[in-house]
Amino acid sequence: MLRALSGKQPVAQIEPPPTSTLVDIPSHHNAVIVVEGGGRVLNFNSHARQWFDVQEKLPDLEHLSRRCRPSETLLKLCAAEGQAKFALNGKTVEGNSYRIPYPSGNVMVVTLQTPKENPQTIIESDSSDQSLQIINKLSASTVADLALKPTLKYILESIEEFLPADATEVTIWDEDSETLQPYRLVGLAGLERNIEKSFPQYQLGKGFSGYIAEQHKPLLISSVASSKDIRPTIGRAKHHFQSYLGVPLLLGENFLGTLEIMARNENVFTENDLAILELISGQAAIAIYNSIVYEEEQERTRELSNLAELSQASGSSRDISEFFSQLLKNIPSLIETNIAGFLIYDENRRVLEAQNPFIGIPPHIVEMYKTEIPIGSAASQIWEKEQTIMTAEAAEDPRLQALGIDHIAQAAGIHATLLVPLTAGGRNLGYLQVGNKKSGGKITENDKRLLEIIAGQTAPIIENAELLHQSIKRALRSEAIRRIANLAGSEATTDEILKYSLLELVRLINAEKGAIFLFDEKQGKLELHIPSGYQLSQDAQEKFAQLANISNFHKTVTYTTHPLFSNQITTTDIPPLYQKAINTLEVASLIVVPLIIRDRGIGEILLSSSQRGAFQKIDQQLASAIAGQIAIALDKASLATETDDSLRQRVEQLTGLTRVSQALNSTLNLETLIQLVFDEAIHLTQADCGIIFLLQQGETKSAAPEIMFRIG
Structure with missing residues (x-):
């Protein structure tokens, strides 16, 4: 064959085909994306750039997926060969992906094209399908958890899956304050996300949400910057959203709140998105209403439980x-x-x-x-x-x-x-x-x-x-008075009776300091009983050693026998006599009660506190009752002392008379008898000196008597 092909034979002349026979191939309008393993975009044609509305030469795949609803669909096409229909910036597209070899490994070629069916039919069918998917997912989620925040999270996450939103929000109408309480979905997609209550609340008639609440109508704004009649609130404007879509949440005639989505670019939302949002708002309103009712019931249950616990807890405490x-x-x-x-x-x-x-x-x-x-x-x-x-x-x-x-x-x-x-x-x-x-x-x-x-x-x-x-306090007071009465009737000394009686009184009325003053009738002084003083410093004891003397005794409580009570000390309601005590003890509240025996004051008790309003009238009454017990004890001690002295003096007097009588019967010596009488008189009277004269009467009445005998 080679020889044959190499022989000299005439060579056929091949004429080039005429150019007129070439067929023009129409250019396509499909978006093409080439993605290598790991998700890095290798190629991105002009149609894709236009459809995704991006300016970068090789944009990030994650950024592209956010333009799609559901966002996972584009990612799945880039990961494996397949075919899918989804929404891109509000428009329905069909996507096909193919794996082809590449020097660095296999890459995925993704082509996107507009469906060939009637666009209106596509929109209606797509809206119904997406709405049905959202409703089905929402129903399943709300059955699993009836609480409000999980329900709102399911609603907003479901909307984000099918609608091109950069931010979503639900507001709940508060009937009491007539405001809308916003709830937002925070966190990055694919990570843990939560519903967060935002502040401040939206006012009725103000901003986008306030407009929907007032009109009960949906609101679609393609360009927030161009919207003159309705402006966003300050809090929402700072996020720089350029597209807005919101619908009211209505349950019959009852307005529950709003369902809203936002995007950073203009002209993102379409009438198709509005139709989807309106379709699912009814189911969302039912789910939110059920959650509100559920949480109200839970709140009532919690309230009743806490109230019951409150009653049980308080009943066992006495402090x-x-x-x-x-x-x-x-x-x-x-x-x-x-x-x-x-x-x-x-x-x-x-x-x-x-x-x-x-x-x-x-x-x-x-x-x-x-x-x-x-x-x-x-x-x-x-x-x-x-x-x-x-x-x-x-x-x-x-x-x-x-x-x-x-x-x-x-x-x-x-x-x-x-x-x-x-x-x-x-x-x-x-x-x-x-x-x-x-x-x-x-x-x-x-x-x-x-x-x-x-x-x-x-x-x-x-x-x-x-x-x-009050019952416990009365019992404690009665017990204290009983103890003081027993103490007064015991063999305790006067110092012990005064000390422990004052201690009981101070503890009962929560006084900070206490003192007892006793009146010395012989010297006309009202003096501090130092052994019984409560929380008195050495300086205070020295200053109060003598509260009053004969010159100002008539101004004391001991003299007047009228108690002194003040819960808010001023210089006008306290006698000047007690000002020194007030200044020394830093007194803000004061009680002074007299010690009275047979309508006669024999002393007084002073009680003080540095706190205003520390005492009550019942504290004064208690102090007066205890003062009565102390006065009785002092009177008994005084009588006992007086009885012993009188009896001893009487015995000594009788003994002396007996000795004198015996001397008269045993001797007639006048000097001896007079000396004996002199000695006994000095002893019985406890005199320091004395004198006895025997006078001899003169011969006439006018004559002066003569001293016949003298001793002393």
């Missing part, structure tokens, strides 16, 4: 601080506030004062958190109304200003606050106060309703605790 601590343990979690505590009214002093502990307020501020409610004052009028006080700014509320606690609220940093009266048996015991919501929002009507329930339950508990406390 007043522990008692209020037990009552407060569950209240902040029920109302979700940073501040919670009790203001209890003292009828004897007409003072409304905070009780320690007071959650959210330092103890030193709680000590100052008290106010007097004088009869007929503006504070008394508010107190007698027994009304709930709810305010957004405590320091500026006229009712709190009238009560005189606005400055304390300002010092403690209390802003939004709620005070509910504690009423039991027709008597107002005080207020239960909460303040400063943890969310930073206002106190709501629901908070008021719940706190009124709590106050209604705790008021009888507080009343019973108060009665129990």
Whole structure:
């Protein structure tokens, strides 16, 4: 054949085909992406760049997938050969992927093209399919977890899977505050994501959400920058979203909130996306409503459980601080506030004062958190109304200003606050106060309703605790008086009786210092009984060694026999005689009661405290009762001493007379008899010296008598 082919034969002339016979090949409009293993984009044609609306030469595959719904579809096509239909920037496309060899290994060629069917049919079919997928997924998810946040998470994640959104949000309508509470899905796709409650709330009629809430109509904005009539809120505008789509969540005629999606580029959302969002909003509204009802029921159950626990916990405590601590343990979690505590009214002093502990307020501020409610004052009028006080700014509320606690609220940093009266048996015991919501929002009507329930339950508990406390206190006082009476009737010395009686009294009324002063009738002085002094320094003992003398004794409680009581010491309500004691002991509250025997003062007891309002009138009454016991003991000791001295003196007198009588019968020596009488008289009278004269009468009456005999 080679020879044959190499022989000399005529060579055929091959004419080139005429150019007119070449067929023009039309250019395609498919988007082509070439991706190597690991997801790196090797090639990206102009149609793909236009469809994905990107400017980079070789964009990131993850960035491209975010333009697709579902976003995983493009990633799956780049990972394995296949065919799929999905949404790209709101448009339906068909994708095919092919694996081809490449020097560095196999690569995937992905082609995207517009479906050949009727576009309107595609849109309607695609919308229905995507909506059905979202609804099915949503139904399955909400059945698994009825709580609100998981439900919102499922809704927003499902929407992100099928719609080209860079951010999603659900708002829930709050009927009490007439605001929309936003919830956003935060976190990166593919990682752990959570629903986060955002602040501030959206106002009705303001911003995109407020417009939907007011009109109950969907809102599609292709260019936020070009929108003049409706503008986003400040908080949302800072995220620089350029496309917005939102629909109302309606359950019948009931408005529940809004369902919203946003994108950073303009013209991202289409009427097709709006149709999908409207289709799923009905199912989303049902799921959200069920979650709200479920959480309300759970909240009621938790409230009842905490209230039951509150009642059980408080019933077992007798210490007043522990008692209020037990009552407060569950209240902040029920109302979700940073501040919670009790203001209890003292009828004897007409003072409304905070009780320690007071959650959210330092103890030193709680000590100052008290106010007097004088009869007929503006504070008394508010107190007698027994009304709930709810305010957004405590320091500026006229009712709190009238009560005189606005400055304390300002010092403690209390802003939004709620005070509910504690009423039991027709008597107002005080207020239960909460303040400063943890969310930073206002106190709501629901908070008021719940706190009124709590106050209604705790008021009888507080009343019973108060009665129990009073009963225990009366028992302790009775026992103390009994011990003092036994001590007074015992063989104890006067010093022991005074010391331990004063110690019992000081402990009963919680005084800080105590002293007993006794009146010395012979010297006319009111002197400190040093052995019985309680918490008196050496300096105080020296200053109080003599409280009064004969010149100012008439100004003492011992002289007047009228007790002295003051819970708020001033220079005008205390006699000057006691000013030295006040200055030395740093007295803010004072009780002075007399020691009285047969309507005659024999001394007094002084009790003091550096705290204002430390004593009550019943403390004065108790001090007077114990002072009576001490006075009786002192009188008995005095009588016993006087009886012994008188009896000894009488015996000595009789003995002396006996010796004189015997001498008269045994001798007639006048000098001896007179000397004996002289010696006995000096001894019995305990005189230092004396003299006896025997006078001889003169012969006449006018004559002066003469000393006949003299001794001494």
